[in-house]
Amino acid sequence: MKQPVINIKIAGLGGQGVIRASDILAEAAFRAGADVKKSELHGMSQRGGSVSSDVRFGDKVLSPMIPGGETDYLLVLSPDQVENNLPALKPGGVLIRPETVAESALRNKKSLNVALLGALSACLPIPEEVWLETIRQSFPEALYADNEQAFRLGREQGAKQYAH
Amino acid sequence: MTLNERLLLSGDEAVALAAFDCNVALGAGYPGTPSTEILEYFAHLGGHAEWSPNEKVAFEVALGAAFGSARALTTMKHVGLNVAADPLFTAAYSGVNGALIVVSADDPGMASSQNEQDNRRYAEAAGLPMLEPSDSQEAYDFFALAVEISEKWRIPVLFRMTTRVCHSKTIVRRREERMPAPTPAFDHDRRARVMVPANARPAHQRLRKKLAEMAAWNDDHGPNKVVASGPELGIITSGISFMHTREAAPQASFLKIGMTYPLPMEMIRRFAASVERCMVIEEGDPVLATAIRAAGIAVESKAEMYRFGELDVTRVRRILRRDESPEAAPLPGKPPQLCPGCPHRRVFEVLRDQDCIVAGDIGCYTLGVLPPFEAMDTCVCMGASIGVGLGLRHVLPEEQARRVVSVIGDSTFVHSGLTGLAEMVYNPPSTGHVVMILDNSTTAMTGLQEHPGTGRTLLGETAPKMSFEQVAQAMGVQQVHVLHGGSTVEDLEDLLAQARRSNDLTLIIARNPCLLSAKRDARRGKEEKA
Numbered sequence: 001m002k003q004p005v006i007n008i009k010i011a012g013l014g015g016q017g018v019i020r021a022s023d024i025l026a027e028a029a030f031r032a033g034a035d036v037k038k039s040e041l042h043g044m045s046q047r048g049g050s051v052s053s054d055v056r057f058g059d060k061v062l063s064p065m066i067p068g069g070e071t072d073y074l075l076v077l078s079p080d081q082v083e084n085n086l087p088a089l090k091p092g093g094v095l096i097r098p099e100t101v102a103e104s105a106l107r108n109k110k111s112l113n114v115a116l117l118g119a120l121s122a123c124l125p126i127p128e129e130v131w132l133e134t135i136r137q138s139f140p141e142a143l144y145a146d147n148e149q150a151f152r153l154g155r156e157q158g159a160k161q162y163a164h
Numbered sequence: 165m166t167l168n169e170r171l172l173l174s175g176d177e178a179v180a181l182a183a184f185d186c187n188v189a190l191g192a193g194y195p196g197t198p199s200t201e202i203l204e205y206f207a208h209l210g211g212h213a214e215w216s217p218n219e220k221v222a223f224e225v226a227l228g229a230a231f232g233s234a235r236a237l238t239t240m241k242h243v244g245l246n247v248a249a250d251p252l253f254t255a256a257y258s259g260v261n262g263a264l265i266v267v268s269a270d271d272p273g274m275a276s277s278q279n280e281q282d283n284r285r286y287a288e289a290a291g292l293p294m295l296e297p298s299d300s301q302e303a304y305d306f307f308a309l310a311v312e313i314s315e316k317w318r319i320p321v322l323f324r325m326t327t328r329v330c331h332s333k334t335i336v337r338r339r340e341e342r343m344p345a346p347t348p349a350f351d352h353d354r355r356a357r358v359m360v361p362a363n364a365r366p367a368h369q370r371l372r373k374k375l376a377e378m379a380a381w382n383d384d385h386g387p388n389k390v391v392a393s394g395p396e397l398g399i400i401t402s403g404i405s406f407m408h409t410r411e412a413a414p415q416a417s418f419l420k421i422g423m424t425y426p427l428p429m430e431m432i433r434r435f436a437a438s439v440e441r442c443m444v445i446e447e448g449d450p451v452l453a454t455a456i457r458a459a460g461i462a463v464e465s466k467a468e469m470y471r472f473g474e475l476d477v478t479r480v481r482r483i484l485r486r487d488e489s490p491e492a493a494p495l496p497g498k499p500p501q502l503c504p505g506c507p508h509r510r511v512f513e514v515l516r517d518q519d520c521i522v523a524g525d526i527g528c529y530t531l532g533v534l535p536p537f538e539a540m541d542t543c544v545c546m547g548a549s550i551g552v553g554l555g556l557r558h559v560l561p562e563e564q565a566r567r568v569v570s571v572i573g574d575s576t577f578v579h580s581g582l583t584g585l586a587e588m589v590y591n592p593p594s595t596g597h598v599v600m601i602l603d604n605s606t607t608a609m610t611g612l613q614e615h616p617g618t619g620r621t622l623l624g625e626t627a628p629k630m631s632f633e634q635v636a637q638a639m640g641v642q643q644v645h646v647l648h649g650g651s652t653v654e655d656l657e658d659l660l661a662q663a664r665r666s667n668d669l670t671l672i673i674a675r676n677p678c679l680l681s682a683k684r685d686a687r688r689g690k691e692e693k694a
Contacts, residue, residue, distance in 0.1 A: 013498060026333055036334070037334045038332060039332040039333075047501055047502070048503065050497025062408075063407045063411045063477050064332035064334065067411070067478050068478040
């Protein structure tokens with residue numbers, strides 16, 4: 001498979017799970033056999049401020065940071081973090097908003113980030129079973145059923161709304 | 165995790181795994197973004213890791229281990245190396261018997277630091293070899309090479325990482341076999357290790373001889389590579405800048421330097437002569453460009469505006485096309501803040517309401533400078549709150565002097581506050597002074613690390629707990645007060661107002677555990693039960 005580099009930025013607020021979500025995405029791409037790099041800043045950003053994480057994967061990734069304005073997919077976990085992150089998106093890039101999945105449709109509303117990853121997954125060349133296996137190993141086993149439901153729901157929604 | 169496995173690791177994790185696979189006997193450090201995760205992951209793998217009170221002590225512990233023929237690792241952020249600089253410079257003379265790898269994690273762009281000093285300067289200043297990885301695989305591979313260099317030349321090796329190397333995750337192939345461990349032993353080589361002038365003079369000569377040998381080795385066998393492409397543009401680079409630049413200029417030829425001190429100058433000379441236009445791309449200070457030009461090799465360097473902040477692909481493209489127009493500022497996000505439920509918020513409300521002049525320090529509580537508090541007036545380095553507060557007290561008119569309060573966190577107090585208290589008792593200002601320790605019983609800013617005042621080790625095991633109040637009393641502080649969680653805002657207001665009126669030396673310990681650490685400990689407790 002010849003795979004040009006896909007650039008994904010996940011953004012939100014400190015404590016919202018941005019880093020965990022980007023870890024899952026990077027791990028899924030890694031398991032799917034791609035070259036992967038992921039980058040973010042820790043430290044000060046943990047105190048409730050804006051946080052974002054870059055994940056890039058493809059045949060060969062060089063810089064771990066997405067060049068300005070070259071983000072293919074921007075996944076935002078907090079509604080107030082959309083505007084300041086929009087300039088990162090390339091023309092024609094896809095913005096996945098936190099409202100994509102209704103919390104009320106989830107068995108466990110703590111699974112929202114997993115549902116949003118599901119929406120993103122509909123746009124990416126990573127097999128569904130790789131995603132589910134990665135999610136299974138990223139959380140305690142007891143949460144898997146909730147996360148699976150959230151992921152599938154998000155993936156369905158993403159396929160309708162975002163996938164070309 | 166097995167040998168020869170393919171893994172997705174951060175640079176910090178890769179260094180820890182390399183240390184483990186190289187049979188490093190001891191890792192000591194002080195937490196500091198972006199270096200903190202190295203020792204935590206080393207401990208997680210089963211390595212012997214410890215948090216020391218500060219970087220100087222950590223360095224000395226690791227040096228002792230390396231004097232005893234073991235392999236040792238010490239980790240710190242860039243400014244931590246300033247604290248450890250005293251032993252660093254003389255350890256270059258004494259050398260080591262085992263291996264000593266000194267990780268300096270620099271923070272260009274100051275994501276979480278008070279300055280963006282370029283620690284490549286330390287390699288030249290101290291006369292120590294320096295390796296600079298550009299991703300996690302190199303962090304893993306170069307660490308083993310650093311061990312080999314350290315053992316071959318019996319010298320500490322500086323291992324310089326930067327934020328984007330430390331915190332980016334990239335793929336690592338683990339080595340097939342672990343490096344056999346040396347057996348620690350001591351021999352009485354006093355001329356090498358007792359740095360009195362008569363021994364230090366020949367030691368300095370030996371150091372310069374080692375550096376000349378290492379420079380020649382670096383030219384022939386160093387971890388440097390040429391990526392040959394067209395002759396129009398040749399780029400000399402190192403560390404993370406290599407990744408940004410290869411992406412920004414895929415058509416260029418590259419000399420990528422892995423060992424940046426002492427430089428492989430003949431290799432650089434040949435490369436520069438092989439291309440029509442030769443450019444140095446480096447983050448931070450023009451260290452490479454200056455050294456290369458001083459060797460009589462003509463190279464282009466970046467414009468001054470790119471000394472500031474991190475590089476990325478966009479900025480490297482600008483450097484290459486000599487674009488010096490103003491850069492677009494990123495849209496402001498939400499700034500960090502003191503946690504909404506932080507029990508120490510009220511301290512800053514009181515300091516603000518009493519119109520105090522606050523000499524502050526390094527930690528989460530530095531966020532007391534932001535609205536709605538704006539209750540911090542100075543912040544320089546670890547421990548500076550006490551000395552700076554005393555200096556202000558000595559010179560300000562009495563009305564202002566009485567408003568000066570030094571505010572320091574518990575981990576920072578252990579790191580560098582004790583000598584400040586000694587100064588206060590020894591040279592008291594005429595109006596006395598007030599020091600407040602905001603004791604949240606953890607090193608919160610860097611992610612909840614233990615320290616000698618928490619009663620736990622890096623591994624989470626129970627340890628003796630240093631009592632700040634007893635220490636202060638023993639040092640001669642006249643008034644020592646502890647405010648626990650049950651105390652009211654009025655208690656704090658009254659105590660502070662009274663302390664500021666008196667001419668006594670007062671220490672107020674506001675003791676309230678960090679909510680995040682309480683949450684973590686509860687989770688740990690649950691897991692232990694399960």
